[in-house]
Amino acid sequence: MRILHILNHVREIGNGIVNVAVDLACLQAKNHHDVAVASAGGEYETLLTKYGVKHFELDQTRTPVNLIHATRRYRGIIKEFQPDIVHAHMMTGVVLGRVLKASADYALVATVHNEFQRSAILMGLADRVIAVSHAVAKSMARRGIPERKLQVVSNGTLGSVRTRSMKEYLPVELQHPAIATVAGMYQRKGISELIAAFAQIASDFPQAHLYIVGNGPEKHIFEEKAQATGFSQRIHFAGFQPEPQRYLLAADIFVLASHRDPSPLVIPEAREAGCAIIATNVDGIPEALDNGRAGVLVPVKDSSALANALTKLLSQPSLLHHWQDQAQQNIDRLTVGRVNQETLAVYSELKIGVL
Template sequence: MRILHVLNHTRRQNGHVHAAVDLACAQVKLGHEVFMASEGGDFDSLLKANGVKTIYIPHQRKIPHLLRALFGLHRAIGRYDVDVVHAHMMTSAVIAFPICKLRGVPLITTVHNEFEKSATLMGLGTRVIAVSDVVGASMQRRGVRPSKLKVVLNGTIGSSRSTGRSEEPKPLRSPSILFVGGLHPRKGLPDLLDAFEVVHKSYSDARLYIVGDGPLREEYKARAAALDSARDITFVGSTTDPYPYMLGADIFVLPSHADPAPLVLSEAREAGCAVVGSSVDGIPQLLEHGKAGLLVPPRDPAALADMLRHLLEAPSRLSEWRQKSQFRIEHLTIERVARETLEVYNEARAPSAASPAMAS
């Protein structure tokens, strides 16, 4: 099959980019011819090394750029005789929709960030992929018919991005608590800072490591500096590979307020951390609804502190939850994601598949 992915860019800072790059490389390994149309970015060399052909398509929301994008996509679909177009963000879907309709090529859309109002436009696809059950339910409430909607849970284990990564754990001081994510409100880091302050009063040897960057980094650093536990909080900053930090951590915490299906959870589970996540969006599903990780209410630092103390007070309990992180870990492989996605493509290519013009 000849597959064309359309993406705003291939820079590292967005989780949906990681998911699309992982998928494209995995599809090549399964024997398909795969193209990536975007404005380019950090992952272009990785895509090339894995046999994914890159095509430059502008995505700026200005009429001259959009016209160039429409023309470029139209030419690429014809030149490479593409069987399926897969759009991963709203701008990509809007650009691809009229071209796919004109050429009679199925358009697949993946909803990565359903909390954005513009996610409704992803219903333009012949088939719509949701990255978790909660995202699927949200898209149905927005008017996408169940018959054109398919849930393909995110997973990243075995991805090409992980090839050659360091397997040497970072020497974190134990007991270590780790956060990896963007430093912006949706990820809930202030809740973790408040919870750690409470935990630290009982477990003064505990350490908190924060890996990531974002617009609120300085604000969060100032907030942490004002805490009594400040000397045991480390802001690592941005890194191209957080996995060694996961290998070195005892507990991984993701206190998000909204998170459709964060890839970081499959990586933390693969690394063997005991995982604590907030019970929002796709997090419970990625933690097997409490069988592979512990769940706490979102926006509740007190509950998070109680859970961390629950783990720290008994080393055997912490060890038990590290082992539980491996429960059904094989379900989080990129190969499973690729095969389920190909099933969606085949459904969309079937003669009975709904036309894009009928999209909700």
């Protein structure tokens, strides 16, 4: 099967959409499919080449002049590569894939990663729409995507070609008890609520430290909030880390306080690392935590509820150990191998003409 993935870029910056697509492309090539990626490029080009994945330069910057160039370039890529499947992971790629589909013989697949974006509805232009969680599938159905087009392939990242085995990483040295999050520095990731929750419990647990791993455009906002708490010396901004697993292995508690999160890749990694997990009860997060059996779920945008959950774990060692153990149960389904096999099944269905 000839498979073309379309992405905005393949940069190594912690972008979950890129990570999912790179994993798929490499595993599909490893499984003897002819695979290519079209994007503006980035650090993962080296990894793609290692696995025999061809990379085509495609700049999809949304300006009128550039989109004309991108359309011409895309047409040339299709003519050269002649894919059976075009798999678009972002909105512009889906539009390009649909506009030029009439002149080529391929099936168009789209994966909806961030369904909360208004433009996600355009993913319905594809022949099949893969949702990264059941919550995303229900949301897309409510927005008018026919259920016959929808297929759930829940995210999984364990065994990724981008990373080493978890046991091969050396934990960083943290001060304990260590509370950590790994997230982009955006308001929707709930960093403000996490800082507020830490400020509420910091006096009761004077040895506790908070480690915030990640980068993004709103990082300065959170740094200012941390400074205002009076506990800034115990709130550490680690920035982007190419190996966040080292922080997960060292942390006692992992927190993901997102306002919206369709299917976060970091949760499988935190589970494998053996963190006790506290996360918000929203979108695909409960599914990633076995509906509360693998981690503590708290309401969205509720720093007091988050502080209460932290207090319980920090004050009861047996409870902390219970949730650390629970996190590591039933993680076999969270692998990239399973994601790849389920995705290939979607391709195969389309290839034999079931539209």
